[in-house]
Amino acid sequence: MAKLNKEELEKLSKIPRDSGDWIKVGMSSCGIAAGAEDVYNFFIEEVKKRNLKVDIKKCGCAGSCYAEPLVEVKVEGLPSVVYGRVNKDIAVKIIEKHVIAKMLVNDCIFDSLA
Amino acid sequence: MYAKTVLIKDTDTGREDMTRESYTRLLDCLRQDSLHDHVQVVRVSDIGIYEHGLVVKILPDNMTYANVQESDLKRIADSIKDSKAIEELVFKPKAKQLRLVLRNCGKIDPESIDEYIGCEGYLALKKALFDLGQQKLIDEIKSSAIRGRGGAGYPTWMKWNFAREVKSDQKFVICNADEGDPGAYMDRSILEGDPHSVIEGLAIAAFAIGASKGYFYIRAEYPLAVERINKAIKEAYDYGLLGQNILGSPFSLDLEIRLGAGAFVCGEETALISSIEGKRGTPHPRPPYPSVKGLWGKPTVINNVETLANIPQIILRGGKWFSGIGTQTSKGTKVFAVTGKVKNSGLVEIAMGATLREIVMDICGGTLSGKPIKAVQTGGPSGGVIPQELLDTPVDYENLQKLGSIMGSGGMIVMDEDDCMVDIPKFYLGFCVEESCGKCAPCRIGGFQMLNYLKKITEGKGQINDLAQLRRLSQAMQKASLCGLGQTASNPVLSTLKYFEAEYNEHILNKHCPAGKCSHLVTYNIIEEKCKRCGLCFTNCPVNAIVGDKEKGYSVIQEKCTKCGRCFDVCKFKAILKK
Numbered sequence: 001m002a003k004l005n006k007e008e009l010e011k012l013s014k015i016p017r018d019s020g021d022w023i024k025v026g027m028s029s030c031g032i033a034a035g036a037e038d039v040y041n042f043f044i045e046e047v048k049k050r051n052l053k054v055d056i057k058k059c060g061c062a063g064s065c066y067a068e069p070l071v072e073v074k075v076e077g078l079p080s081v082v083y084g085r086v087n088k089d090i091a092v093k094i095i096e097k098h099v100i101a102k103m104l105v106n107d108c109i110f111d112s113l114a
Numbered sequence: 115m116y117a118k119t120v121l122i123k124d125t126d127t128g129r130e131d132m133t134r135e136s137y138t139r140l141l142d143c144l145r146q147d148s149l150h151d152h153v154q155v156v157r158v159s160d161i162g163i164y165e166h167g168l169v170v171k172i173l174p175d176n177m178t179y180a181n182v183q184e185s186d187l188k189r190i191a192d193s194i195k196d197s198k199a200i201e202e203l204v205f206k207p208k209a210k211q212l213r214l215v216l217r218n219c220g221k222i223d224p225e226s227i228d229e230y231i232g233c234e235g236y237l238a239l240k241k242a243l244f245d246l247g248q249q250k251l252i253d254e255i256k257s258s259a260i261r262g263r264g265g266a267g268y269p270t271w272m273k274w275n276f277a278r279e280v281k282s283d284q285k286f287v288i289c290n291a292d293e294g295d296p297g298a299y300m301d302r303s304i305l306e307g308d309p310h311s312v313i314e315g316l317a318i319a320a321f322a323i324g325a326s327k328g329y330f331y332i333r334a335e336y337p338l339a340v341e342r343i344n345k346a347i348k349e350a351y352d353y354g355l356l357g358q359n360i361l362g363s364p365f366s367l368d369l370e371i372r373l374g375a376g377a378f379v380c381g382e383e384t385a386l387i388s389s390i391e392g393k394r395g396t397p398h399p400r401p402p403y404p405s406v407k408g409l410w411g412k413p414t415v416i417n418n419v420e421t422l423a424n425i426p427q428i429i430l431r432g433g434k435w436f437s438g439i440g441t442q443t444s445k446g447t448k449v450f451a452v453t454g455k456v457k458n459s460g461l462v463e464i465a466m467g468a469t470l471r472e473i474v475m476d477i478c479g480g481t482l483s484g485k486p487i488k489a490v491q492t493g494g495p496s497g498g499v500i501p502q503e504l505l506d507t508p509v510d511y512e513n514l515q516k517l518g519s520i521m522g523s524g525g526m527i528v529m530d531e532d533d534c535m536v537d538i539p540k541f542y543l544g545f546c547v548e549e550s551c552g553k554c555a556p557c558r559i560g561g562f563q564m565l566n567y568l569k570k571i572t573e574g575k576g577q578i579n580d581l582a583q584l585r586r587l588s589q590a591m592q593k594a595s596l597c598g599l600g601q602t603a604s605n606p607v608l609s610t611l612k613y614f615e616a617e618y619n620e621h622i623l624n625k626h627c628p629a630g631k632c633s634h635l636v637t638y639n640i641i642e643e644k645c646k647r648c649g650l651c652f653t654n655c656p657v658n659a660i661v662g663d664k665e666k667g668y669s670v671i672q673e674k675c676t677k678c679g680r681c682f683d684v685c686k687f688k689a690i691l692k693k
Binding site: 002003004005006009010012013015016017024026028029030032057058059060061062063064065066067070072077078079084085102103104105106107108109110111112 | 115116119121154156157158159160161162171173174211216218219220221222223224225228229231232234235236237240243244299302303306307308336338339352353354355357361362363457458459460461462463
C-alpha cells in the first residue's frame with residue numbers, strides 16, 4: 001500500500017462499509033476465553049458449506065463481558081441484533097433461522113447495548 | 115418479510131418468569147388484529163432493563179414499554195396497528211451509556227485500518243496537522259477540559275503545554291498501558307477493540323508537543339493487545355500515518371512497543387520511565403515532572419490509554435462539544451469495568467455525573483445473588499470502599515475523593531452482604547505490599563505493619579487500640595511515601611474504617627465476622643434437630659473433622675476443622691450452623 005496524503009485519506013474514509021449481510025463475532029480476550037474462536041470458525045465453515053452471501057467479521061469487545069461470546073447479526077429485512085452466550089447450537093440456529101429463514105432466534109438475544 | 119419486530123422479556127426476578135406466557139398472549143393479540151404476518155415477536159435473554167416487570171420493545175420504532183400488565187398487551191397490539199405510542203407505558207431510562215471511547219469497540223475489525231478510517235479514523239490527525247497547528251490544538255484540548263483517565267485526573271492540556279514550552283532537541287510521548295488494578299480491564303478492551311484510536315491520539319499528542327518518538331508501554335500479560343497494537347502500528351506505517359512526513363506534512367513520528375514485566379508500580383509515570391530506559395522500575399521524586407525532564411532526561415508526555423482514545427473525538431467535534439458532557443469539574447465520559455457480585459459484569463461507559471447506583475442497578479442489573487449491595491469499591495488498591503447509603507453520589511473526580519475513594523483507572527467492584535469489610539482492605543493492602551518496590555520506607559514498612567494489624571484482627575487477636583494505630587500508619591504512609599502507590603495504599607483501610615468501624619469492632623470485641631468470611635472467626639456446627647443423618651457432610655469433609663455415623667448422627671471436631679465451609683455448602687437440609 002502506497003503512503004497516503006491527506007486527500008487520499010479523506011477519499012478512503014468515504015468508502016461505505018458494513019453494507020450487505022454480515023455476522024460479527026466479538027474476538028477480544030474475554031470473547032476468546034468464552035469460546036468465540038470456535039464460533040467464528042464454525043460460521044466461516046458453515047457459510048462456505050451452504051454457499052451463503054454473508055460476511056463473517058471479527059470485532060472487539062462490546063462490553064457485555066457476562067454474555068460472551070457475543071455475535072451481532074445483520075441481514076437484509078431484519079433489525080441488527082446481538083446474540084449472547086453463543087455456542088455451536090445457537091450458531092446453527094443463527095444460520096438456519098436468522099440468516100436463511102429470516103426469523104430472529106428466541107431466548108438468545110442480549111439487547112442491553114442499545 | 116416482517117415490517118416490525120417486537121422484543122419481549124419479563125425482567126422481574128422475584129417471581130416466576132412470565133416471558134413465555136406473555137409471548138403467547140401477545141401473539142394471540144396480534145393474530146386478532148391480523149398483524150401476525152407483519153410483526154414478529156421474539157423472546158430475548160436480556161433487554162437491558164432490570165426489575166421493571168414485563169418489558170416490550172418495538173423495532174424499528176425503538177419504542178420501549180415497561181411494567182406492562184397482561185391486560186396491556188392487547189393495547190400494545192392495537193398501537194402497533196395504528197402506529198400510535200401508549201404514553202403512560204413508555205419507559206424513560208434513568209441512566210444510559212454514552213459511548214465515546216468505546217465508540218468503535220465491538221463495531222469495527224480491530225485488525226483492519228480501513229475499517230477504522232471508515233469511521234472517521236485519522237481525520238482528527240489530519241485536522242491537527244493541516245488545519246489547527248500546535249497552539250490551536252492545545253487550546254482545543256484546554257477548552258475540552260479533559261483530565262487524565264489513569265487515576266489522578268491531571269488536566270491533559272497542562273501536561274502537553276509544559277512539554278511544548280520546554281526547548282529540547284528531542285521529546286517523547288508515551289502511552290501508559292500498564293493497567294494493573296485488580297478487576298480493571300478497560301484499557302485492554304480499548305487496545306484490543308480499537309487500537310488505532312489510541313495510536314491516533316498518541317500521534318496527535320506527539321504533534322502537539324513536537325515529539326518525534328513515542329512508546330507504548332504495555333504489560334506483557336496482555337498478549338492479544340500487544341499483537342493488535344503491533345499490527346496496527348505496522349498498518350499505520352504502511353499508510354504513511356506514522357513514519358517520515360506523515361500525510362505529506364513535515365511532521366514525523368516513530369512508535370515502538372515496550373513490554374512491562376507486570377510490576378504494578380510501573381504504572382506510576384517515573385517508574386514507567388525507568389523501566390523503558392532499561393533500569394529497575396522504581397519511582398523518583400517529582401518535580402522535575404516528566405513533562406519537563408522525563409525519558410532520558412527529555413520532555414515527555416505520558417497519557418493513559420483511555421485519555422488518548424478520547425483525543426481524536428475532541429479534535430473532530432471540538433473542545434466545546436466535549437466540555438458540554440459531564441459535571442462542573444469532570445468532563446466527558448468514563449469507562450468502568452464493573453465486576454464482583456454484579457449480575458452483568460462488563461464495561462460501562464457513562465457520562466460523568468451518573469450515580470453509582472445507576473451504574474450498578476440500572477445498567478448492570480444489580481447483584482448476582484439478589485442480596486442487597488453492601489458497598490462498591492472504586493479505584494482498585496488505591497481507592498476506597500463506598501457504602502450502600504452513598505451510592506446516589508454522582509461520579510466525578512472530586513466527589514469520589516470526598517468519599518475517601520478515587521476515580522482511579524476505572525475498576526468498580528460490587529460487594530454484597532457476604533463480603534467482609536476487614537477482609538477486603540486486607541486483600542488490597544496485601545496486593546500493595548507485594549507490589550511495593552521497596553525504595554521508600556513508609557510504603558515498604560508501613561504497608562507491611564498495617565497488613566499485620568489487619569491479619570491480627572481477622573484472626574481474632576485484634577485489640578481495640580489497633581484501629582488508632584492503623585489510622586496513624588495510614589497518615590504516615592499518605593504523607594511520606596515517594597509515589598502514588600504508597601500514598602494511596604491505605605485508602606481501602608481508611609475508607610472501611612470510616613464507614614464500617616462497627617464491623618472492625620465486631621471482629622475485635624466479639625471475635626465475630628458478620629459476613630462469615632474470616633475463617634478464624636467462623637465455627638461450623640451441626641444442628642441435631644435439622645440433621646437427617648444423610649452423611650453428605652461426613653463424606654465431603656476433606657480433613658475428616660466430621661465424625662459419627664448414620665445411627666448416632668454427626669458432629670464437628672473443632673480442633674481438626676479448617677473452616678473450608680464444604681459441609682455448609684453440601685448440606686441440603688440447612689443443618690450446618692455457620693457462626
